[in-house]
Every structure is written in C-alpha cells, then in structure tokens.
Amino acid sequence: MFAKMLQEIVEKTSGGVGAVLMGYDGIAIDQYFQPVDDVDLQLVSVEYANILKEIRKTIDVLGTGAMEEVAIRTSRFYVILRALGPEYFVALTVRSDGNFGKGRYLLMKEAPRFLDALQ
Amino acid sequence: MFAKMLQEIVEKTSGGVGAVLMGYDGIAIDQYFQPVDDVDLQLVSVEYANILKEIRKTIDVLGTGAMEEVAIRTSRFYVILRALGPEYFVALTVRSDGNFGKGRYLLMKEAPRFLDALQ
Numbered sequence: 001m002f003a004k005m006l007q008e009i010v011e012k013t014s015g016g017v018g019a020v021l022m023g024y025d026g027i028a029i030d031q032y033f034q035p036v037d038d039v040d041l042q043l044v045s046v047e048y049a050n051i052l053k054e055i056r057k058t059i060d061v062l063g064t065g066a067m068e069e070v071a072i073r074t075s076r077f078y079v080i081l082r083a084l085g086p087e088y089f090v091a092l093t094v095r096s097d098g099n100f101g102k103g104r105y106l107l108m109k110e111a112p113r114f115l116d117a118l119q
Numbered sequence: 120m121f122a123k124m125l126q127e128i129v130e131k132t133s134g135g136v137g138a139v140l141m142g143y144d145g146i147a148i149d150q151y152f153q154p155v156d157d158v159d160l161q162l163v164s165v166e167y168a169n170i171l172k173e174i175r176k177t178i179d180v181l182g183t184g185a186m187e188e189v190a191i192r193t194s195r196f197y198v199i200l201r202a203l204g205p206e207y208f209v210a211l212t213v214r215s216d217g218n219f220g221k222g223r224y225l226l227m228k229e230a231p232r233f234l235d236a237l238q
Contacts, residue, residue, distance in 0.1 A: 039183055047177045054173055055191060058166045064158055065195030065215070072174060076184030096184070 001117065002030035006090075009106045010034065015098015017077075020045045021090050021114065024053050029088070044079070045091055048072075052081055052089060071104065082107040084114050120236065121149035125209075128225045129153065134217015136196075139164045140209050140233065143172050148207070163198070164210055167191075171200055171208055190223065201226040203233050 002021050010016035010032055018033035018041045026049040033041045052070060059067045070081045078094040080103055090111070094103045121140050129135035129151055137152035137160045145168040152160045171189060178186045189200045197213040199222050209230070213222045 039181070044181050044183060047181060051170075051174055051177055055170055058170055059191075059193055062158070062163050062166060064163060065193035067191070067193055069190075069192040071188075071190040072178075072186070073188040074178055074184035074186055 002114070003032055005110060005113065006030060006032040009092060009103070009110060012106055013092065013094055013099055013103040015095035016103060017041065017093050017095060019090065019092045021084075021088065022046075022049055023088055024049055024056075026050065039076075041093060044093065048079060048081060048091055049089070052083075056083075069104070069108075071100070073100075078103070080104050080107055082111055084111060084118060088114075088118055090114055121233070122151055124229060124232065124236075125149060126151040128211060128222070128229060131225055132211065132213055132218055132222040134214035135222060136160065136212050136214060137164075138209065138211045140203075140207065141165075141168055142207055143168055143175075145169065158195075160212060163212065167198060167200060167210055168208070171202075175202075188223070188227075190219070192219075197222070199223050199226055201230055203230060203237060207233075207237055209233055 006019040010019050017036050020031040021029045026046040056067050067083050072079045078100045081091045083089050092103045125138040129138050136155050139150040140148045145165040175186050186202050191198045197219045200208050200210045202208050211222045
C-alpha cells in the first residue's frame with residue numbers, strides 16, 4: 001500500500017525520481033525508485049536519515065519548535081524530507097529541473113494518510 | 120556593507136527575523152537580527168553551520184552535485200541556508216507564517232553580490 005502511495009507522488013511530480021518511507025534508523029518501510037544513472041538512491045535515503053536525525057537533535061536543543069520539513073537542493077537534485085511523527089519520515093527526490101513545489105505540496109498533503117496508515 | 124544587505128533581505132521578507140553571513144566554522148562575518156522571544160538566533164546560526172557542514176560532507180560522498188540550498192521548517196520558523204562557495208553561507212530565519220518563497224528568492228538573487236563582495 002505504501003509503495004503505491006509513494007509511486008503516485010513520484011509520478012505526479014514532474015522530474016520525480018524516487019520516494020521512500022523510512023525510519024530514522026535508516027531502514028525503509030517501502031519505496032519506489034526510477035532508475036537514475038550513477039546515483040544509488042537507496043544509499044542517498046539512508047544518508048539523509050542520518051542528516052535528519054542530526055537536524056532533529058539540533059532543533060530539540062534550540063527549542064525552535066517541532067521539525068516538519070527539510071529540503072536540500074544540489075546542482076542535480078532536490079530532496080524533500082517530511083517528518084511523520086517521532087519515528088518515521090518520507091523522502092522525495094526530484095531532478096533539479098523538476099517541480100520542487102509540487103513535490104513539496106504532495107508530501108504535505110499525503111502526510112496525514114501516511115501517519116494514519118502507520119498507526 | 121554586508122550588514123546592510125542582510126538587513127534589506129530580512130526587511131523585504133514578510134516574517135523575516137534575522138539573517139547572517141557565516142563561515143562553515145560557525146564564525147559570523149556579519150549579521151542582522153530582530154529580537155525574538157526565547158530563541159537565541161545567534162546560537163541557532165552556529166548550530167546550523169554544523170548541520171550544513173554535515174550535509175555538505177554527505178553530498179560530496181553521494182556524488183549528487185554541489186550543495187546549493189537547504190531549507191529547514193519547524194512549527195515556529197523556516198531557516199533557509201544558501202551556500203556561497205566552499206567557505207561561506209548565508210542563513211535567513213523567517214517566522215513559519217511568513218513568506219518563505221520570497222526569502223528563498225531574495226537569497227538566490229543576492230547570492231552573486233555576496234560572492235563578489237567576499238572575493
């Protein structure tokens with residue numbers, strides 16, 4: 001079920017190449033990836049889980065409110081990470097010429113459905 | 120001069136509360152902060168320098184292109200960080216009900232001016 005939700009998000013986002021539902025421990029619950037030359041999207045997701053864990057720790061220390069979303073833009077890709085409660089997050093990778101705003105919107109819109117299904 | 124550029128970005132962004140030009144070592148070159156209750160924006164910037172360093176390291180390992188921008192959204196604030204070459208970055212903090220898109224646009228637009236002045 002999650003795989004289908006992830007696939008829909010990727011396919012509705014112009015330039016979308018992959019999405020993964022993951023725990024902060026770096027273990028994926030489900031994922032949908034399109035093939036991308038010379039980049040291991042699975043590895044990318046695990047590394048971003050580590051980054052997100054660091055960011056969450058920092059935000060807790062700073063007292064600037066609960067972490068909701070992190071977006072990272074490189075010359076080749078956008079990665080949008082959306083927190084789903086204390087244990088999980090969903091990450092979407094979009095080519096840098098793709099529709100970042102649409103991907104961000106879809107993750108925000110689908111977050112409650114992911115959260116419900118994770119209960 | 121930098122302080123004036125930073126102040127302009129903060130004042131032109133609805134909900135903008137502070138901006139800082141900083142090295143990855145966490146040392147600020149210049150900054151402009153409006154007072155915010157119970158949050159030490161200076162400390163926030165230093166912590167984000169550490170996060171950004173981690174993200175840059177990860178991106179280098181992954182080979183997904185050069186880091187350009189990181190945006191972190193919590194329930195209270197957006198922080199938008201824009202890389203300025205290998206040594207510096209500029210960070211803008213915006214209230215979560217402020218204009219994230221405008222802030223992002225202004226940082227992108229002003230990045231070449233910062234880079235020129237840093238040479």
